[in-house]
Amino acid sequence: MKALLWFVLVCSLLFNATTSLLWSGTTQMALSVVSGLIFLGSAFTLWLLREKDPQSS
Structure with a gap:
């Protein structure tokens, strides 16, 4: 699961x-927003799945 999330994050x-090189205008903005949301979602999920070290408390 984590490997897939890292792959999605990097992609x-x-x-x-x-997106700024391939498209322009509204198309570029929409694709950038969607890919940014996917990035944030996978980063947040990886943060939730991190191993918590009980020694650090």
Whole structure:
């Protein structure tokens, strides 16, 4: 599960970076927002799934 989330995170970041090169205007903005939301969702899910170290408390 974590490997898939890391893959989605990296792919959405790369896709977001290339949207400005491939599209312009409203299309670029819409795709950038969608890929940004996917990035944030996968980052948040990875943060929730992190291993919590009981020694650090």
